[in-house]
Amino acid sequence: MRTFRPTRRWFAVHALVALAISTLGGYFAAESIAQGWVEGALVGLALVGPGIALLLRLPQIGARFDATELHLKNIFRSVVIPRSMIDDVNTDPRVARVSWSTPKGAPRTTTVSAAHVGVTYLFPRSTLAKEHQFLRDVAHWAHHGNAL
Known part of the structure; x- marks a missing residue:
């Protein structure tokens, strides 16, 4: 995890x-x-x-993933996304989104609030290494299934 x-x-x-x-x-x-x-x-x-x-x-804001699910505690809501439902992970901390589908096939996009720095752009990209690495790990896990 x-x-x-x-x-x-x-x-x-x-x-x-x-x-x-x-x-x-x-x-x-x-x-x-x-x-x-x-x-x-x-x-x-x-x-x-x-x-x-x-x-x-x-x-309470945070994110975690285990063998089968991504758990996001965002600013406005919490969501659990099964790994098999994830379509894409945007690894730029200025965007930080997960695109996924519901079991009925409806497309959804959820922000990863914990790693999202938003539209402020106050911080140079070089200072966002921790957020970027976590989002890359989520993308790798979602596409390959390996919990890092």
Whole structure:
């Protein structure tokens, strides 16, 4: 079984985003309440919840594969993908996706949140070696069946 946890840098960036969402939502709600604007307060409060939920979810983010399945704990959901259903693995950490099919043949694409650095492009490709290697290992495992 091979397990992958995001880097500290990944956690730091995502924690800052979650804190920013919650803080800005709370500030907007407080200012709206002070000015008597109920709709604005509701919008601000609506931002606080997702920010806190994201912050609580971050420690759970990860990926692992064993002999038969790929287990992804992503930001919004967790998914288990049988190895035989995987069609392709994008090994670029800036994309980090698994293309697969359901048992009925419907195509699906799932992001590997733990290894995904997103559209920020803040980090040079050379600093993404750990993420890139894990995605290459998943691609090799998916196509050859060897758990590395």
